[in-house]
Amino acid sequence: MADKVKTAFLLAGGCAGCEMSVVDLSEGLVDALEALEIVFWAPTVADVKYSDLEAMPDKFIDLAFVDGMIRNSENLHTVQVLRQKSKILVAFGACATLGGIAALGDLHTKEELFSQAYKTSFSTDNPDGIYPTPDYMLDGKYHLTIPTFLDNCSTIDQVVDVEYYVGGCPPHPSFVGKLVGAILAGDLPPAGSWLTGGKAVCDICKRNPAITGQERLPVGEIKRTIDGQPDFEKCLLQQGYMCFGPVTQGDCGASCLNVNIPCRGCGGPIPGIKDFGARCVSTLASSMANDATAAQFIEKYNNMAKMFYRYSHTASNLNHKIAQRKEQ
Numbered sequence: 001m002a003d004k005v006k007t008a009f010l011l012a013g014g015c016a017g018c019e020m021s022v023v024d025l026s027e028g029l030v031d032a033l034e035a036l037e038i039v040f041w042a043p044t045v046a047d048v049k050y051s052d053l054e055a056m057p058d059k060f061i062d063l064a065f066v067d068g069m070i071r072n073s074e075n076l077h078t079v080q081v082l083r084q085k086s087k088i089l090v091a092f093g094a095c096a097t098l099g100g101i102a103a104l105g106d107l108h109t110k111e112e113l114f115s116q117a118y119k120t121s122f123s124t125d126n127p128d129g130i131y132p133t134p135d136y137m138l139d140g141k142y143h144l145t146i147p148t149f150l151d152n153c154s155t156i157d158q159v160v161d162v163e164y165y166v167g168g169c170p171p172h173p174s175f176v177g178k179l180v181g182a183i184l185a186g187d188l189p190p191a192g193s194w195l196t197g198g199k200a201v202c203d204i205c206k207r208n209p210a211i212t213g214q215e216r217l218p219v220g221e222i223k224r225t226i227d228g229q230p231d232f233e234k235c236l237l238q239q240g241y242m243c244f245g246p247v248t249q250g251d252c253g254a255s256c257l258n259v260n261i262p263c264r265g266c267g268g269p270i271p272g273i274k275d276f277g278a279r280c281v282s283t284l285a286s287s288m289a290n291d292a293t294a295a296q297f298i299e300k301y302n303n304m305a306k307m308f309y310r311y312s313h314t315a316s317n318l319n320h321k322i323a324q325r326k327e328q
């Protein structure tokens, strides 16, 4: 096939789960390869060097996916280079689009993070308390460098232009196939779009009271999943479990609800929401029966920021406010 879509995958500061989801296409990936030419997939799958990417002509890549957020200087550099080499750049997954779970580290100081990672965690053996040193001269003759840890995480669109956004931790792999099909057909959505079916998790959830006929009542008692097994048939929010389904994109097929776990919002906000965490707060608070329920909620979930901004802290107004406060 002459006009295969030159495609690239780059893992920035994430866990590579998004790329596992692409591999989960299994036989579908073999079919997709009839339309794709993978020209770069690093650092996870192919043994390619960043210099290979740097050597490509500008806009050589038709379609590039980045998963993971910007956490260190290497992430920043490679994403900037990939942007230069690509016609279409997709922020792929919760970390790339919103910051993701690891970016909750920005709610701590660098010293707290390093101390936990390199000194105090149960599995660490580091009696001298040595931290990674970005720039080091060994024996007076070997200059060793590693990426620099940046002051804050960034989403991909906070450092380069992004054409499309795909939510999920990880995303549903079908989006790769959809994008390739749209490129081949010359039928791409407007730049800046989230690629989503546009439905909330509640819209496709089998427990939705509108489907089951369950009466919707104000939530009187707040529960956590450690409090016991929820009823498998009924709406979790109605049972008192904090479910973000009303405000989250449902492209996952309500997978968590199918295994009796509340939605935590990895799919990203349904269109039109400016601050995902704030909308989750207002939605869940409006379902509570009274002040006593709200007080119980605060007692049971003692870290609100990490609860509501689990996937979206970096893209949030909260983060912007914290950054402004640090600058003052």
Ligand code: SF4
Binding pocket: 013, 014, 015, 016, 017, 018, 019, 067, 068, 092, 093, 094, 095, 096, 100, 101, 102, 168, 169, 170, 171
């Ligand atoms: S979005 Fe989830 S699966 Fe993807 S890199 Fe981030 S943490 Fe991993």
Ligand code: SF4
Binding pocket: 201, 202, 203, 205, 206, 207, 208, 209, 234, 235, 236, 237, 238, 243, 244, 245, 246, 257, 263
């Ligand atoms: S709140 Fe949760 S459990 Fe209830 S219908 Fe929505 S997604 Fe399903």
Ligand code: SF4
Binding pocket: 168, 169, 201, 248, 249, 250, 252, 253, 254, 255, 256, 257, 262, 263, 264, 265, 266, 267, 268
């Ligand atoms: S139900 Fe919610 S948290 Fe679970 S996969 Fe879907 S969007 Fe993510």
